[in-house]
Every structure is written in C-alpha cells, then in structure tokens.
Amino acid sequence: MKSLRARHISRLLRCFSTTTRYNYKVTVVGGCGGIGQPLSLLLKRNTKVKTLAIYDVARTPGIYTDLSHIDTSVVVEGYQCAENLPAALEKADIVLLVGGAARKPDMTRDDLFKLNVNVVEEVVTTIADKCPKALVGIITNPVNSCVPVAAEILKEKNVFDPKRLFGVTTLDLVRARTFIGEILDMDPGKVSIPVIGGHSGETILPILSQCKPPLKLDKERAIKLIKRIQDAGTEVVKAKCLDGGTSATLSMAHAAYLFTDALLRGLQGDCKPVKCAYVASDVSDCAFFSTPLQLGKNGVEKNLGLPKMNKDEEEMYCKAVEKLKKHIKSGVDYFKNKS
Numbered sequence: 001m002k003s004l005r006a007r008h009i010s011r012l013l014r015c016f017s018t019t020t021r022y023n024y025k026v027t028v029v030g031g032c033g034g035i036g037q038p039l040s041l042l043l044k045r046n047t048k049v050k051t052l053a054i055y056d057v058a059r060t061p062g063i064y065t066d067l068s069h070i071d072t073s074v075v076v077e078g079y080q081c082a083e084n085l086p087a088a089l090e091k092a093d094i095v096l097l098v099g100g101a102a103r104k105p106d107m108t109r110d111d112l113f114k115l116n117v118n119v120v121e122e123v124v125t126t127i128a129d130k131c132p133k134a135l136v137g138i139i140t141n142p143v144n145s146c147v148p149v150a151a152e153i154l155k156e157k158n159v160f161d162p163k164r165l166f167g168v169t170t171l172d173l174v175r176a177r178t179f180i181g182e183i184l185d186m187d188p189g190k191v192s193i194p195v196i197g198g199h200s201g202e203t204i205l206p207i208l209s210q211c212k213p214p215l216k217l218d219k220e221r222a223i224k225l226i227k228r229i230q231d232a233g234t235e236v237v238k239a240k241c242l243d244g245g246t247s248a249t250l251s252m253a254h255a256a257y258l259f260t261d262a263l264l265r266g267l268q269g270d271c272k273p274v275k276c277a278y279v280a281s282d283v284s285d286c287a288f289f290s291t292p293l294q295l296g297k298n299g300v301e302k303n304l305g306l307p308k309m310n311k312d313e314e315e316m317y318c319k320a321v322e323k324l325k326k327h328i329k330s331g332v333d334y335f336k337n338k339s
C-alpha cells in the first residue's frame with residue numbers, strides 16, 4: 001500500500017503533469033477546408049492541445065461554433081480574413097498549413113505551385129513575425145517546392161531554423177502501411193516501413209526492403225506496390241472527380257494528425273517519437289529530403305538518415321534525387337526572382 005507521503009507526491013506529480021501537458025497552441029491555417037475540418041476535429045480531441053486556433057478566409061464562424069460545442073477541454077479560437085491571421089498565429093507552438101487549391105484529375109502537384117505559393121508566402125511571412133519559434137508543418141501542395149519557398153522566406157527574416165520546418169509526408173507512410181497490411185493480411189498499424197524522399201510521384205520512395213515484418217515480393221509485385229503508393233494521391237483525385245473534384249482530405253487529415261501528435265509528444269519531452277518528414281538536411285544531394293527523424297522539444301532532435309537500401313532501391317533513389325532537385329530549384333528560383 002502506498003504511504004501517505006508517496007500518495008501526496010504522486011498527486012503533486014499528476015498536477016504538475018497536468019499543467020505541462022495541456023499547454024500547447026496549435027494553429028490550423030485553412031482550418032475550414034476539406035482537410036482542415038477533420039484535422040481540427042481530431043485536434044479538438046487531443047489532450048496535449050490547450051488552444052486550437054482555426055484560421056480561414058471564409059466559413060470560420062460556422063466551423064468555429066460547431067467545433068467549440070465539442071465537450072473536450074481544448075479551447076477553440078476562430079479567425080477569418082487576412083487581417084486576423086497575425087492573431088491566429090500569435091504564440092502558436094505548432095502551425096499547420098493545409099490551405100490552398102487542390103488537384104483536379106488532369107493536374108500534377110507541380111501545377112498547384114502558382115496557385116498556392118501566395119498562400120505559403122503570406123502565412124510564412126506572418127509566422128516569421130508572430131511565432132518564429134513555432135514548429136511549422138506544410139501540407140499545402142506541392143510540398144516539394146513549397147517547403148523550400150518557406151525556408152527562403154524564413155532565412156530572409158533571419159529566423160530560419162531547419163529543425164522547425166517540416167513538409168508533412170506522413171500520408172505516404174499511412175498508405176504504404178495500409179497497402180502492405182492488405183498484402184500481409186495484418187493490422188496496418190503494426191507495419192513499419194520508411195518512406196523517404198519527397199511527396200509526389202517518383203520522389204516518394206517506400207523502402208520495402210526495410211519493412212517490418214519482412215515483405216517478400218517478387219520484383220514485379222514490388223514494382224506494382226511501389227507504383228500504387230506513389231500514385232495513391234492520384235487514385236483519390238480520380239475517384240473523387242465526380243464529387244466536385246478534390247484530393248485526399250480524410251486520409252490526409254488523419255496523417256497530418258498523426259504527425260502533429262508526434263510533434264506534440266516531442267515538445268512534451270517525455271518521449272522521442274520517430275516520424276519521416278521532408279526537412280532541410282545534408283543526408284542526400286538534395287537540400288530537402290524526407291528521412292526518419294527523432295522529434296524533441298525543438299523539433300528535429302536527430303535526423304536518422306537514409307535507411308539501408310538494396311540495389312533496385314538505390315536506383316530508384318538516384319532518380320528521385322534528380323527529380324527532387326528540380327522541384328527544390330523551382331521553389332528557390334521563384335523566391336530569388338521575386339526579390
């Protein structure tokens with residue numbers, strides 16, 4: 001039986017952990033859109049979040065009111081119109097950028113660059129002023145080029161910290177786990193596989209040789225599986241083309257939530273979650289590359305680098321690097337040509 005003193009200490013510790021656990025402000029930019037709404041719903045249920053701020057250019061009053069009726073202790077704040085973006089970002093610990101246009105069936109993610117880059121610029125410039133220490137997750141496509149643009153803006157403002165800027169690629173892992181779970185007839189949540197590179201077509205590199213449990217496929221089936229993972233976004237875009245034409249929203253919200261929860265656990269500092277994300281690094285010839293990262297109080301605590309690859313995967317990797325370099329260059333060039 002616990003002594004009175006031990007019980008007192010454990011009560012104190014519980015109190016202490018309560019105050020440290022509920023302290024984070026998460027801002028979802030684009031919170032009223034197809035991804036933003038389910039993502040905000042999931043975050044409203046996360047006990048590590050103290051304040052959930054949703055920002056959007058329209059529909060905020062309705063979505064805010066709806067969310068705020070959910071009986072959890074997360075406090076919801078709603079902000080609408082560009083003039084309120086600074087208040088939405090003020091003191092944010094994590095900012096998730098999910099706004100922008102979505103792909104139609106005849107488009108590549110690259111085609112979205114000219115439509116979405118202004119959103120990225122506006123939001124990241126305000127982040128630099130209002131919450132330069134926030135961990136920033138970019139979901140707005142094309143992630144491969146938007147993250148380099150964001151980095152350039154933060155560099156210009158002298159607040160770039162490569163540990164705090166992420167392109168969220170978790171959906172590629174979610175899809176890889178799902179499709180592998182189907183093949184192995186097992187719970188997809190128990191599949192572990194690194195998916196590295198970027199977030200579009202051939203830059204998405206599922207490293208099947210490192211799958212746990214091991215996946216034994218002949219070359220033809222392995223190629224088919226890799227292609228399905230790489231083209232899964234397009235599979236959703238095609239399937240949704242009759243519903244007004246949009247891309248993945250629910251699976252993307254789920255994936256972004258998993259990543260945000262890992263960031264929050266890292267911020268808490270009582271564990272060091274590992275997630276793949278697209279960050280500035282020197283692990284490859286690309287200035288940005290997604291690899292497994294150990295997350296901590298300041299974002300990336302340790303980049304775990306490239307996983308082991310077999311010969312076929314190395315070939316795939318070389319092709320991906322060449323493509324990714326072009327995507328990164330178009331982001332950097334856009335910024336340089338503007339200034």
Ligand code: LMR
Binds near residue numbers: 234
């Ligand atoms: C996805 O992977 O589903 C997203 O990047 C959206 C898209 O356009 O494919």
